[in-house]
Amino acid sequence: MHLQSVEVSQSPEEKFREYLASRPRAQRFTEQQRDMVNYIFSKHNHFDADSLIEDMKREGFQVSRATIYRTLNKLVDAGLLRRLDVGPRMYYEHDYGYPQHEHLVCQRCHKMIEFQSPAIEDVVRDVCRDHLFHFEGHSFVIRGVCNECNRARMTKSRLDLV
Amino acid sequence: MHLQSVEVSQSPEEKFREYLASRPRAQRFTEQQRDMVNYIFSKHNHFDADSLIEDMKREGFQVSRATIYRTLNKLVDAGLLRRLDVGPRMYYEHDYGYPQHEHLVCQRCHKMIEFQSPAIEDVVRDVCRDHLFHFEGHSFVIRGVCNECNRARMTKSRLDLV
């Protein structure tokens, strides 16, 4: 179901501490931040700020909306999370320890399916070279309806005919 | 600079009228809508709602924010415009009479550079087939810094060294 993880030498928590310590003015590592990093990296999910808040609260963690947003931004800066700018809200996913990939997004159930494509990496490299464009990142999203939702729809329309 | 246009048999205005007339309950074609269609298709630009309002007002057209938003949605439904979900606001570009393409987005000057890539079309087709995914659309955005901004930056840093 998931793509294969990449070898990493530090835990996400260690990597985040290192990032915080390396800032021009050292930033602090708090309990809530530690809980967030560990919670996020204990799962492999695409998530948004709201569902993270809801899930962590349900599991008994102390989290506030403002701190979630602030820490998510730091985690993106630190290279631990990737931001997926798809639709009206931001989604996040593991960056650290997880390979570059692209997404299929189902417009009915909002599931995200990951896939890897060397061909796309090639296109990115060639296009940036041709345009003397300094690459910083890319996002590739295919929108549509996943197999399950499609089957549900077909079953329903067959029933409608009866 | 631009990609080559595609042959079309109707004017954008005609195509929009046809779309409006074909709705379950026929919708009306108003003066402000006509002005918008003609204004938008008289230029080739990526634009957002705000800049469209500003530009049209500057050229003496009567436009209101609510109507701009409402009409942009209709133009997307009608297949005249494509919506580019990049960054915090929506951008729009011609769909009718313009070929499918992808974008490089400069993070300094926000310029969008278009490019076409058959390889990407192939990847889309293959991936959707493999995942039994019903394709509805895709978006591919490469983020980075364009050549001009890069040169400006390099010139500046050279000056800084003096």
Added chain:
DNA sequence: ATTCTTGCAAAGCCTTTGCAACTGC
């Protein structure tokens, strides 16, 4: 002790919407 983080609520930003007046057909 100092400086950063937190949490609340308020503000910001973009987009949508309720409603009364208006207008295309």
Added chain:
DNA sequence: GCAGTTGCAAAGGCTTTGCAAGAAT
């Protein structure tokens, strides 16, 4: 004249932020 459109201002949805209290180093 009916049904859809407009324009205003208000509301909505998501994210950021000012500030006073609290915590990390």
